[in-house]
Amino acid sequence: MAGTITEKIFSARCGQEVTAGEVVMAPISGAMIHDITGPLAIEKFYEMGGEKVFDPAKVIMLFDHQVPADSLNAAEIQKNMRLFAKEQGIHNYDIREGVCHQVTLEKGRVCPGDIVIGSDSHTCMYGAVGAFATGVGSTDMGFALRYGCLYFRVPESIRADVTGKFQKRVGAKDLILNIIKDITVDGATYKAVEFTGDTMGSMNMAGRMTCCNMAIEMGGKAGIVPPDQVTTEYLSGRCTCRDEVLVSDPDAVYTSWRTFDVSDLVPQVAVPHNVDQVVDVTDIAGTPVDQVFIGSCTNGRFEDLQEAAEVLGDKKFSDSVRVLVIPASKDEYLKALRAGIIEQFVKAGALVEAPCCGPCMGGSFGLIASGEVSFSTSNRNFKGRQGSAEGKVYLGSAATAAATAVQGEITDPREVR
C-alpha cells in the first residue's frame, strides 16, 4: 500500500504495515533527556519500577537549559542526573557540548528511518535527517526509558512543497515562518509536516533543521525532510545507518498539500505573541528593540552566524541594543571562531556566550524586563517567554536580527550595505 515516509518508518520499525490513525507500540531508536525535563522522567522511570534503562547506548543526556548551573536548584538537578548517567552507563554530554537538538544530530545519534523521542518539544528537528522524531512529556519518557518503546498514534501528514530560489538574505527561517503563517499555530496538530520540493532538495542541513525545528509551532507532531544526498553527506563520518531508503510513495495520502514559491519571499517576522502572527519585515521596520538574541536550536548554527556576520560587515551594533550571540554547539562555536566571526561580533559590541539555550526560554540569563522588546532568532514569541510577561518578542532570521542589532530597530537585512 502507498504510504508517506512517516507511515513507512512506523511500518519498518514495528515490523508490520501500519497506516495513519492506527495506534501502535513502537520501539524507540533514541531517547534524549536534558536538565529541565530529565529529572521528572527519571523519577517516573523509577515509579514505574524501572531499574535499568532499556538500552543505555540509545539514551542521550545533556544539559543546556540552565548551564552552567545558574541556581542551587539547577546545580542539584544536574548533580542527580550525572549520578543517574553513571549508574546506568549512559553517555552524558553534560554542559560541554551545547543545545540538545543540535548536539544530538551532530553526534550522529539519529539516522534516517529512526523513531526518536526527546523530552523537549523541538525534538521534531531530527526530522531534518529523515527520521520520525517527536517531543514527549516526562512520564512518556520515563515509560520509554523503562520499556524501550512507546505508544504512538501514527500521524497523518501535511505536505509542504517548496519551489523557487531565495532572494539574497532570505532563507529557511523566512520560509518556515511563512509556512506557519499559512498553516497557523494549530493547523498541523497531531500531524507530521513533510517538507519537499526543489528548494528543500537544494537546502543545506542547517536550513532543513530550522524548518523541522519549527514544525511544533504549527502543532505538528513531527517535521520531516526525505533523506537525500545532502543527508548522506551530513551523516557520513557521524554514524553508520541502515541501508534502507524510506521516502513517500508518489501516491501517498496527505490531509493537505500546500505549495510555496520562495522566489518573491521577503524576510519574515513573527510579531508578539503568537508564532503565526507573521508579517513582512517591511511592515514593521523601524520598531525599536532593546535586545537581540542570535542563537538557539532554531538558528544558532555556523551558517546563521555567518549570515549575521555578512550583514554586520565592519559596522558596529547600535549602542541602544544588547546583543547576545550564543552558538548552538561547541562545533558550531569552533567553526565561527576559526572563521573570525566571533571576533567580529565581539568587536561590534556583542556578548558572546558559551553554547547553551541562553535567553530562548527565559529560564536562565538574558531576560527582558517589562516594556522591553527582544528580537530573537529562536522559535517562540509567547508572552513571557523571554522574561517579563509585559515584554515583547519578535522572531526572525539571523540576517534580520543582525540588521536590527546594527540599526537598533527592526530592519530589512536587504537594505543594509
Add this chain to the structure above:
Amino acid sequence: MRVWKFGDNIDTDAIIPGRFLTINDSKELAAHAFEGIRDEFSKEAKQGDIIVAGSNFGCGSSREHAPLALKGAGVQMVVAKSFARIFYRNSINVGLLPVICIQASEISEKDSLVPHTGEGYLEVSGKKMPVEPVPDFLQRIIDAGGLVAYAKTIRSEDLCIK
C-alpha cells in the same frame, strides 16, 4: 467549584514560566501557575476547579510541569475546544483530565458546570454540551489513573522488549 475561563492558544510558558522549571513538586509549581498572566489564579484556585479554554490549549513546550502545576492547584479537568498534542497526552499521563468540547467558548465563568464525561456530556447551567470521546488506548490510561499506574498493568507481550 469555580470555572476559570481562558482564551485560545494558552501556551505552557503562560501556564508555568520557564524560570520555575527547576521545581518538580506540583504544589510548589501551583504557586506560580499563570504567574504574570493571571496572578489571582494561584491564590484563589481550589480543589475541584475547572479550567475552560478555547482552541490549542497547552501549546508550546513539552514541560509536564504545566499539567502538574494545574493539578497541584486543585484543577480537576481542563475543558477546551482543542488541545495541543503534547499537553493533551501529558495531562492524561499525570491524571489531569483533558476534555474536548466544541462548544467550550460558550461556557462562562458564571455558569455552573457539572461534568458527566463518562456519559459524554457536560451539564452547563442545566444545558447539555457533548464532549468528544477519548481514544480507547488513552481511556485505558485514564481508567488506570495515569501512565505510571497503567505501566504496572501492561503485559510483557504488549511491549517491544520482553
